[in-house]
Amino acid sequence: MEVIDQWVAEFFLLRQHNPRASPINLISALKLGDSSDCIKLKISSVLRDISNSLIRGTIDEGMLDLLEILEKLLLQQHSLLMDSHKSAYCWTATECTLRFMWPMFASDGLFTDALERIWTKRIGILKESGSDLVTCDLLKWESDLKKALGDPELYQRIRETNIRGDQSDVDESTRRFGSDTIDIANEARGEREDGNGIGRDNANDGEGMECLENDGIDNVNAADEEHTVSAQDQEHEPSLDKGDEMAARELKEYLVEIQGHIDPSTRQGEEPNSAIDHSVDVTPPPTRVNRTGTGCQDHNEASDNVNEKGSDSQETWSSRVRPRRPTPVTLSVSPLKKGGLAKPHVRRPKKFWKPEEVEALREGVKEYGKSWKDIKNGNPTVFAERTEVDLKDKWRNLVGG
DNA sequence: TTAGGGTTAGGC
DNA sequence: GCCTAACCCTAA
Incomplete structure (x- = not known):
């Protein structure tokens, strides 16, 4: 029976795209056991909830505690951290x-x-412990955010490209695309589609927003999410606070259960330890700052965040901003057919082969034959700016073919 | 992923 | 205009 329960749970996790529905409810109702597979399933349900929170803008810093605890749990089970887990941490922190x-x-x-x-304290500790949650993307975000502190222009650029879309200044046709939904969902699925995550950004993403190696939070479908949230927002807006409150409570209870796997002394009904429960009050003062006419826009006044204290009646900020894209990384080789170039048919500048590259190519062919990918991977430094096709073309020139 | 034909740009 | 090297496109 438990196997069937697992199937049901997996199906639910894979298919449900409603950010307002908590998968934790179902997982709990199915009364899954404590086997390794079940725990992974439960962790997936937590990640799904975090994904939903990101989509809804109801994420808070307590999630970081949760994700850190989940990592410990996986380590105890000698399990690998999922990419979606790492991505969730990066996005939540950002x-x-x-x-x-x-x-x-x-x-x-x-x-x-x-x-x-x-970034300095919390993630600093993770760095010291060698946590797998410290990913390349996370470090890039850290670098950019800290740089933005002393660089008003960068601060402004990040601010403008990462805030939530406007709910009042945009016309009806673009309003939905201004929501967090499509971007988060695109981010979640897009990189699976185009490999390097290149060239799929909208105009706001600007130059250089090219790198995303992770696969995002699993199972999020952009179109479904967009549709679902829009409809949900319209139909259920009056009950948002109550629903969110329940979701927050469910998540917290679930956290206790998961923590119990790490620390048997922690049991259902007990308060999570201080590491979990010390999420800060991220609700800024209720006063508004006048807009500066930078193109940034006013935002949805409806509070949908009860994970943050005091959000019942006053506006909160989590619904206004969300991580959008990983930090800029310039590729050394342009992706030829993946839309990474600004315009189609723009050729890369001609770059003549250096003698050491030619030598490395000759050696590579000796070692791997005409397996251009292996040759490139066998000498990534020398061939950092060459594609497999470049290698093939150069060899053709060398042998006079 | 690779092979092979086509295109482009620069030198002569 | 021809040659060459590097880059691009597409079929398998």
């Missing part, structure tokens, strides 16, 4: 920082505090 960028400025201090609290 989201919890970005929310302080709008409408405030760096000089207001809250952004600085968030940098110190999340």
Whole structure:
């Protein structure tokens, strides 16, 4: 019976795209056991909930605790960390920082505090422990966010390209695309489609937003999400607070259960330890800052965040910002057929082969034959700026073919 | 992923 | 205009 329950749970996790529905409910109802597979399934359900929270903008820093605990649990089971787990951590950390960028400025201090609290202290500890949660993307975000502190132009650019879309200034046809939904969902699935995540950004993403190696939070379908959330927002807006409150409570209870796997002394009904429950109050003062006419827009006033304290009646900020794209990384080789070039049919600048490249190619052919991919992978430094096709073409020239 | 034909750009 | 090297496209 438990096997069937697992199937049902897996099906639910794979198919449900409603950010307002918590998969934890079903997992709990099915009364799954504590086997390794079941725990992974439960972890997946938590990741799905975090994904939903990101989509809805209801993420808070307590999620970072949760994700860190999940990593410990997986380590205990000698299981590998899922990419979606790492991505969730990166996005959550970034989201919890970005929310302080709008409408405030760096000089207001809250952004600085968030940098110190999340990136310097929390992630600093992870770095020291060699955590797998510290990914390339996370480090790039850290670099950019800290750089933005002393660079008003970068601060402004990040702020403008990562805030949530406007709900009042845009016309009806574009409103839905201004929502977090499509972007988050695109991010989640897009990189599976185009490999390197290149060339799929909208105009706001600007130059260089090219790198995303992870596969995002699993199972999110952009079209479904977009449709679902829009419809849900329209149909159920009056009950948002109550529903979110329940989801927050479910998630917290679930956290206790998961933590129990790590620390048997922690059991259902007990309060999570302080490491879990010390999520900060990220609700900024209720006063509004005048808009500056930078193209940034006013945002949805409806509060949909009960994970943050005091959000019942006052506006919160988590619904305004969310991580959008990984930080800029310039590829050394343009992807030829994946839309990575600004315009189609723009040729790469001609780059003549250096003698050491030719020599490495000769050696590579001796070792691997005409397996251009292996040759390139066998000498990634020398061939950093060459594609497999380049290698093939050069060899053709060399042998006079 | 690879092979092979086509295109482009620069030198002569 | 021809040759060459590098880049691009497409079929298998």
